[in-house]
Amino acid sequence: xxxxxxxxxxxxxxxxxxxxxxxxxxxxxxxxxxxxxxxxxxxxxxxxxxxxxxxxxxxxxxxxxxxxxxxxxxxxxxxxxxxxxxxxxxxxxxxxxxxxxxxxxxxxxxxxxxxxxxxxxxxxxxxxxxxxxxxxxxxxxxxxxxxxxxxxxxxxxxxxxxxxxxxxxxxxxxxxxxxxxxxxxxxxxxxxxxxxxxxxxxxxxxxxxxxxxxxxxxxxxxxxxxxxxxxxxxxxxxxxxxxxxxxxxxxxxxxxxxxxxxxxxxxxxxxxxxxxxxxxxxxxxxxxxxxxxxxxxxxxxxxxxxxxxxxxxxxxxxxxxxxxxxxxxxxxxxxxxxxxxxxxxxxxxxxxxxxxxxxxxxxxxxxxxxxxxxxxxxxxxxxxxxxxxxxxxxxxxxxxxxxxxxxxxxxxxxxxxxxxxxxxx
RNA sequence: GGAGAGGUGGCCGAGUGGUCGAAGGCGCAGCACUGGAAAUGCUGUAUAGGGGCAACUCUAUCGAGGGUUCGAAUCCCUCCCUCUCCGCCA
Numbered sequence: 001x002x003x004x005x006x007x008x009x010x011x012x013x014x015x016x017x018x019x020x021x022x023x024x025x026x027x028x029x030x031x032x033x034x035x036x037x038x039x040x041x042x043x044x045x046x047x048x049x050x051x052x053x054x055x056x057x058x059x060x061x062x063x064x065x066x067x068x069x070x071x072x073x074x075x076x077x078x079x080x081x082x083x084x085x086x087x088x089x090x091x092x093x094x095x096x097x098x099x100x101x102x103x104x105x106x107x108x109x110x111x112x113x114x115x116x117x118x119x120x121x122x123x124x125x126x127x128x129x130x131x132x133x134x135x136x137x138x139x140x141x142x143x144x145x146x147x148x149x150x151x152x153x154x155x156x157x158x159x160x161x162x163x164x165x166x167x168x169x170x171x172x173x174x175x176x177x178x179x180x181x182x183x184x185x186x187x188x189x190x191x192x193x194x195x196x197x198x199x200x201x202x203x204x205x206x207x208x209x210x211x212x213x214x215x216x217x218x219x220x221x222x223x224x225x226x227x228x229x230x231x232x233x234x235x236x237x238x239x240x241x242x243x244x245x246x247x248x249x250x251x252x253x254x255x256x257x258x259x260x261x262x263x264x265x266x267x268x269x270x271x272x273x274x275x276x277x278x279x280x281x282x283x284x285x286x287x288x289x290x291x292x293x294x295x296x297x298x299x300x301x302x303x304x305x306x307x308x309x310x311x312x313x314x315x316x317x318x319x320x321x322x323x324x325x326x327x328x329x330x331x332x333x334x335x336x337x338x339x340x341x342x343x344x345x346x347x348x349x350x351x352x353x354x355x356x357x358x359x360x361x362x363x364x365x366x367x368x369x370x371x372x373x374x375x376x377x378x379x380x381x382x383x384x385x386x387x388x389x390x391x392x393x394x395x396x397x398x399x400x401x402x403x404x405x406x407x408x409x410x411x412x413x414x415x416x417x418x419x420x421x422x423x424x425x
Numbered sequence: 426g427g428a429g430a431g432g433u434g435g436c437c438g439a440g441u442g443g444u445c446g447a448a449g450g451c452g453c454a455g456c457a458c459u460g461g462a463a464a465u466g467c468u469g470u471a472u473a474g475g476g477g478c479a480a481c482u483c484u485a486u487c488g489a490g491g492g493u494u495c496g497a498a499u500c501c502c503u504c505c506c507u508c509u510c511c512g513c514c515a
Contacts, residue, residue, distance in 0.1 A: 041475060045484035052484090055496040059443040073495080080495030246435090246472085367473095376472080 001105050001365045008034045017111040020326040022120055030104055037097040044090040051083040106208065107215055110361040112326040113335040119325025125338070126325065131309065132318025135344040135399055142345035143394035144276030146401055147173060151425055153277075164274075165266065165281045172422050176396070176409075177284060179416035180389050181259055184286040184311055188386060191307060193257035193288065198237035200260055201228040206240035209366035211332035211358075221263050221281075230263035234287040235383045243366040247291060247379060252370060253300055254291040257386065259284070277390035278350065284389035290382040293370065294360065297380035301357040305337045308353045308386040315410040317395050318342040320349055334359040337384075341391065345398035352391045355384030397422075 006014060011027035018025050058076050062068050117126045147153050152173025158166045169177050189195055204227055207213040212220060212232060221230040231237055238258050247254060262285050273279035288307055292300040305321070312319045324336040333356035340349035360378035363369070369376040400408045400421075407422040414420040 038475070041484080045475065048485085049483055051495080055494095056444060058495045063443080077495045084495080369472095 001361060002108050002111070003360075003364065004034055004101060004105060007031055007101075007105070008038065014108075014111065018108065020112050020116070020118060021109060021329075022327045023109075025108075030101070033097050033101050033104075037094060037101055040090055040094040040097065044087060044094060047083055047087050047090065051080060051087065054080045054083065103214075106365070109331045110211075110334050110358060112329060113357070113359070116329060116335045117323055117325045120327040121325075122328045124325040125328055126323040128321045128323050128337070130318070130320040131313065132316070132342070134318045134342040136347065137344070140345045140347075140398065141401060142276065143343070143397040145345070146397045146407060147276065149405065149424065150407070150422055152176070152397075152422075155275075163281065165279065167277065167280060171425070173393075176393055176417060176422070177389055179413055179418075180392055180396075181284060181286060183314075183413055183416045184386060184389075185257060185259055187311060187314060188257040188286070188288065188307065191310075193255045193307075196234075196238060196241070196256045196258040198231075198234055198241070198258055198260055200231045200237075200263070202231045202236050202240070203227050204229065206236050206243070209243050210236045210239040210362050211365065212236060215331065218267050219265050221265060231260060232264050233262050233383075234258035234260035234285065235289060238287065238289045238383075239362055239366055239368075239381060242291060242368050244368075246369045246371050246376060249293065249370045249372055252291060252293045252379065253296065256289045258287045258289065260287065261285075277394045280390060286386050286389065288355075288382075288384045288386040291363075291368065292380045292382060294377055294380045297357050297359065297382060300380070300382050301335065301337075301355065304382050304384045305339075305355040308339055308355055308384045311387050311392075312339065312341060312352070314412045315392070315396065316412075317392075317399060317410070319352070330354070330356065332356070332358045332361050334361065339385075339387075341395040343395055343398045345401070350391065350394075352395065353385035353387045355382070357382045 002014060007027060007030055011031040015025050015027050054076055058073060058080070061073055061076070066072055117124070119125065141149075144155075148155075150173070151171055152169065154168040154170055158168045161168065185195055201223065204213055207220065207229055220232050223229065237260070238256050241256070242254070261282055263282050266279060266281060269279060277283075288304050290300050290304055309319070309321070319339050319341045322338045322340060324333075324338055329336045336354055336356040338351050339353035339355070341352040342348075343350050358381045360380055362381045363378040368379050368381070370379050371377075396409065396413070397407055400410070402408055402421070405424045409417055409419075409421055411420075
């Protein structure tokens with residue numbers, strides 16, 4: 001959420017920054033609302049001050065022996081009543097303006113960071129580095145072909161269980177998924193992240209706090225009879241872990257690693273990535289999350305990205321890092337590095353992690369602050385996949401496939417899987 | 426699902442109509458005492474918004490919303506949540 005003071009003081013700056021995202025917004029109307037709201041608040045509170053004085057006087061008079069039914073007290077009562085009525089009118093008006101203001105503020109995306117590269121679409125993203133040697137050869141299978149051949153997943157039967165875009169992992173596939181989750185959690189924990197296993201049903205306040213609501217309701221699954229939604233990412237429950245809290249500055253940064261299944265409706269993606277593990281309504285993810293001191297979020301961003309990259313390096317999976325442009329970063333993000341893993345069968349890099357710094361955007365929505373001396377300040381939040389499990393499995397399968405039909409696993413994974421390769425059954 | 430109890434500051438806990446943002450205690454911070462510390466004493470210690478260069482000041486907040494009243498933590502209504510017992514259940 002944007003700062004309403006900024007709306008009053010410098011709406012042009014907001015418009016200009018949102019312009020970098022490709023949005024054309026006019027904030028004069030909103031500025032007017034914000035100013036009117038502030039003026040109303042001033043008038044209302046001074047009236048209330050007057051009313052408070054009147055109330056106190058009545059008490060004092062009666063205590064001082066004045067006749068509670070006498071004219072002196074009656075006059076004060078009358079004044080109190082008049083003020084009460086005036087306050088009620090102002091309050092009602094102010095309330096309407098405030099909720100209108102908040103509603104609109106909640107619908108604006110974050111302002112891009114000054115360092116975020118300019119651009120309109122993903123075509124303008126900037127590649128910043130590559131790691132590893134991509135395996136290139138003719139006749140390599142895509143991961144869904146390998147999975148099919150090795151019996152790692154039930155796709156068609158999953159439609160019977162749920163719908164399309166759900167899979168059931170079987171045998172070695174299920175075991176590999178579990179191995180990947182454990183491997184990643186252990187790796188991050190060894191670097192000081194605290195492990196979190198959050199609820200996967202979250203209330204709407206939590207979704208609003210991290211930026212999924214009100215704008216992206218159609219992207220999440222909702223429970224019909226409760227104010228509960230299936231979480232689209234562990235970022236949502238972890239943000240709300242500290243909602244409405246003040247985190248002492250000496251505890252920052254607070255770093256969490258959270259495994260959770262993630263649920264997304266993928267509305268509007270019909271026909272894209274219909275096969276395999278790339279785009280599902282339900283998938284597993286290990287998520288990194290930081291609550292950072294506001295002055296240290298840039299370093300934190302570099303670190304969280306490095307921590308996500310460490311997984312790919314440990315698994316010996318080639319990847320590249322993109323600095324997403326202003327036109328491609330997500331709603332809550334100020335700046336984002338995407339990690340794209342090499343898929344040898346598809347012969348392409350594919351997003352496997354998104355590491356974003358959100359500045360105070362989520363912290364303001366969720367009211368998460370820290371304290372320095374007497375002043376409270378909003379913390380900065382960061383999140384990064386470390387990593388998406390299904391896509392990692394796809395990469396492991398495609399990059400490790402052998403001529404004999406087996407899949408050689410990355411060395412680091414063998415102890416978790418209990419064998420160094422997947423064998424045809 | 427049935428029955429009951431309760432929601433007050435970082436925590437515990439007092440407060441049933443007036444000067445109460447709220448006694449007292451704990452915790453925390455500063456100062457004093459000490460060679461240093463403990464103990465002790467003193468002082469301070471909520472959040473948000475508005476105004477002011479600042480000192481400071483105004484308003485709101487005692488689960489949420491509404492009502493009664495000149496005045497509500499306190500009275501009335503509605504809702505939410507938590508806890509305990511019983512039932513059911515992984």
